[in-house]
Amino acid sequence: MAVIDLANPTRFLTLVNRVLPWLAGATALVFAYGLYRVGGAPDDYQQGATVKIMYLHVPGAWLGMMAWGVMTVAALGTLVWRHPLADVAGKAAAPVGAAFTFICLVTGALWGRPMWGTYWVWDARLTSVLVLFLLYLGMLALYWTAEDPNRSARAAAILALVGAVNIPIIKFSVDWWNTLHQPASVVRMGGAAIDASILVPLLIMALAFTLLFFTLHFAAMRNEILRRRVRSMRMMQARGA
């Protein structure tokens, strides 16, 4: 099957139905192994066992940003290439990205209270991630209140492109401003600043979250294709009546 064939929703559905059970199985296996490695990982010499929150918080943050990246590519697909599945991909990524960003914010607050003495500070990193979450809510409101998906697609694509500006702000906020949040310790010049005994379980959990994202994204795309079929069939029915 050529990549261009996936532009056809029916062919895409066939592929998703075939791939989804394997993807879900791989997600469950990698999560089980990741949690096993988290259980065996040592405590941090400064933070103690609270470092275990990092195995949820960091992948949540990465996936929250990656989902917006997927929506940005989908926005280009909608506006530039007019790919029939681009808006479907963008709409399906929004609730999943919002959920991961929510996980990042809540686990961050729960990690911040014992380590910083506060659940929240209005520093650049925390505020820019909150802005990302609010952008997701705006995107969901746009999609869920529009009756005609063709009309909402263009507005959602523009919002996705505008919101993409926030992604590098989140990433570099700890370098550009003086923040309470620690600087980058995994993806940075000079390599990771975390010991392998903690870094490896973190990367396994990040892989598990990534697989979960694609499983949920493909499943949500399938739902959206079916929803649009239902809509077009109802319109055919109304015309025939």
Next chain:
Amino acid sequence: MSLGPHADFIIASYAVTALVVVALIGWIAADYAAQRRVLGDLEQRGVTRRSQRGKDHKALGDTP
């Protein structure tokens, strides 16, 4: 495995994450079931999509 003096915060983090992930999976699964049910109802009432109608005509040796 000891979670130390801040065990409540660690357990709450894992509980919230599990809850959000399970809710997301449940919502997507329920949505899939709902769309399949509505599609089934429409097909049973003889409503077909334009592309499907074309295929039906071809299968009957008809011009759509």
